[in-house]
Amino acid sequence: MVMARFETVYIPYGGYWSTPFVRWQGAFAHLHPLRFAAEVAQRALRERAIPVEQLDSLFLGMTVIARHSFYGAPWLAGMIGAPAVSGPTINQACATSARLLVSAASEIEADTASERCILAIACDRTSNGPHLYYPDPSAPGGRGESEDWVWDNFNYDPYAGNAMIETAEHVAAEANISREEQDTLTVLRYQQYQEALKDGAAFHQRFMVTPLEVRDATGRKILATVVDDEGIYPTTSEGLARLRPVLEQGTVTPGTQTHPADGNCGMVLTSRERARELSRDQAVEIQLLAFGQARARKGFMPQATVLAARQALAAAGVSLPELRAVKTHNPFAVNDIYFARELDLALESFNHYGSPLIFGHPQGPTGLRQIIELIEELVLLGGGYGLFSGCAAGDTGAAIVVRVNLH
Numbered sequence: 001m002v003m004a005r006f007e008t009v010y011i012p013y014g015g016y017w018s019t020p021f022v023r024w025q026g027a028f029a030h031l032h033p034l035r036f037a038a039e040v041a042q043r044a045l046r047e048r049a050i051p052v053e054q055l056d057s058l059f060l061g062m063t064v065i066a067r068h069s070f071y072g073a074p075w076l077a078g079m080i081g082a083p084a085v086s087g088p089t090i091n092q093a094c095a096t097s098a099r100l101l102v103s104a105a106s107e108i109e110a111d112t113a114s115e116r117c118i119l120a121i122a123c124d125r126t127s128n129g130p131h132l133y134y135p136d137p138s139a140p141g142g143r144g145e146s147e148d149w150v151w152d153n154f155n156y157d158p159y160a161g162n163a164m165i166e167t168a169e170h171v172a173a174e175a176n177i178s179r180e181e182q183d184t185l186t187v188l189r190y191q192q193y194q195e196a197l198k199d200g201a202a203f204h205q206r207f208m209v210t211p212l213e214v215r216d217a218t219g220r221k222i223l224a225t226v227v228d229d230e231g232i233y234p235t236t237s238e239g240l241a242r243l244r245p246v247l248e249q250g251t252v253t254p255g256t257q258t259h260p261a262d263g264n265c266g267m268v269l270t271s272r273e274r275a276r277e278l279s280r281d282q283a284v285e286i287q288l289l290a291f292g293q294a295r296a297r298k299g300f301m302p303q304a305t306v307l308a309a310r311q312a313l314a315a316a317g318v319s320l321p322e323l324r325a326v327k328t329h330n331p332f333a334v335n336d337i338y339f340a341r342e343l344d345l346a347l348e349s350f351n352h353y354g355s356p357l358i359f360g361h362p363q364g365p366t367g368l369r370q371i372i373e374l375i376e377e378l379v380l381l382g383g384g385y386g387l388f389s390g391c392a393a394g395d396t397g398a399a400i401v402v403r404v405n406l407h
Contacts, residue, residue: 001307002293003315008112008271009105009288011375011402014280015268017044017209018369021261021360023231027214027224028262029127033066037123037264038079044209044266045080050278052080054117055268057087057107061100061122063363064150065130076121087118094329095293095392097122097265097367098400102291104269115271117278122365123264126150150260157393160299165252167301167395168332172251174300175338182256182333183240185347186357189336190235193354201228203353206376229359231259256333261360265368283407286375289385290316290401297395302335304397306342309389312399318385325377326350327370329390330357339389352377366390371400378404 019040022028028036045052058080060073068075072089092099104118129150136144147153155163162170171177196203204210214224235255243253268278269288276282292311296304305328313320320343328351330336336357340347353373356366367390374386383406389399 001311003311004102004106004291005315006105006109006288006290009108009269010272010275011286011288012050012268012270012275012278012280013284013286014048015050015275015278016207016266016372016375018207018265018365018372019209019212019263020226020229021263021362021369022226022229023360024127024260024262026127026231026262027226028125030217031125031214031262033062033064033123033125033264034069034076035079037121038076040209040264041080041119041121041266048280050268052082054278055082055085055119056116057118058082058085059087059100059104059118059120060089061091061096061120061364062089062124063091063093063096064124064126066125092396092398093393094331094361094363094366094390095396095398096364097371098291098388098390098398100368101267101269101288101371101400105288105291108269108271112271115274117268117270117274119266119268120368121264121266122368124362124364125262126260126362127262153393160395162299164301164331164393165246165257167299168252168257168334169247169250170299171302171338172334175341177251177334177337179245179251179253181337182251183237185333185337186240186256187235187237188347189351189355189357192352193358196353197228203376204228207372231261231360232358235358252332252334258331258356258361261362263362263365265365265372267368267372284379285405285407287403288400289318289403292399294397295395296397299395301391301395302332302338304391304395305335305339305389305399308397308399309343309387312387312389312401316385316401318401322385323387324381324384325352325374325386327374327386327388328355329367329370330355331361331391333357335391367398371402375402375404378402379406382406
C-alpha cells in the first residue's frame, strides 16, 4: 500500500476539461488520440485564458498505444504550442489518471521555489485498438505471437489468470451480491446521470469542451458534431431483467458493467499563487490533498477501491463523515455495492451526476473526468472535502482526496 500527502499543490478553478465520452466505434473512433487531445487542449486553454507559455511540464496519461505514441508527452506538448516543454508518459490502466495527478503533484511539491505549472492530459481511444505482432524466431517456422491490445487485455490478466469480469464475479460470490442488487444499483446510477443532463446539460457545461466538430482524415469534411456523451443506453429495471449474465452461472450482465469509450481530459496543477492567477474565479480554491494506492487479492479487483480510499483518507487526515462528495470508477455495479457496504455509505450518497458505469470507460481519462466532476460538485455544495477512488487492472486501486474552499 502507498499513500502521500501534499501541502502545496493547487488546481485553478476551471483549469480542467473533458471531452464528451463516446462509445467505442462511434464518432471519435477514427481520431488519433494524441492529435485529438492536442486539438482539445489548445481550445480549452484558449477558452480558459490560460497561456500555454505558463506551462513548465506536460504529463501524459495513456494506456492504449497509437501510431507515434512512442514520442508521448513531448510530441503532445509540441502540438499544443509548447515546443520547449517535455514530461513523462504514464500508464497504469484505469488508475492512470490518479497516478498522473500524483506524479505531477509530487514534482510541484518537491520544487516549491519555482512554483511549477504542470498540464496533465489523459487520453485514450479504445476503438480500433492496435493489433500487435511479436516476432519469435525460435518458434516452429519462426512464427510469432499476436495480441489485440484492447480486447485481449480486457479478457485476460496474465498474473491472475482471469478476465476483468471474473474479478467482479469473485467479489459478488464472496460478498453475496445478487443480480437484483446490481440491476437496482445500475438504474440508480442512470437516474443520477440524468441530473447532469438537466437544463441543457448544465452540469456538463461546467467542464466539457463542446460542441466538437469531428472531421474526416483530410480535415475538410465534418462527419459529426458531438455535443455530449454518446452511446448511452436508456436503462430500466425491466430492460436489465431481460439480459442474460455474460458468464454462465454468473450475475454480471452487459447492462451492469461499463462500456469501452473514447475521449480525453486535461487539468492544470500548480502552486497556490499561480492557481489563483489562472483561476476563472479567485473565490474558489482547490487543493489536491492526498493519494492512496492499494492492491487487492489476486482476482478480486473491485475490492481494491476500498483499500485505496482508506489509504488516501488516512494520508489526508480526513474521516468519512467529513466528506461532502464521493466519486468512484465503477466498471461493474459490484464495485459500488461492495464499496458502500465496506465504508457504510448509502448507495445514493455518492456518484451524483452519474459514473463510468453509465457514461463509459476510455481507461486513461476515466478517473480524471470523475475528479473534475468531484470538484464541480463540491463547488455547487459550497466547498468541502471530496474523495475519488477507482480500480484498475492487476487488482489495483487508486484514490485522490481534494478540498475546495469558497472565500
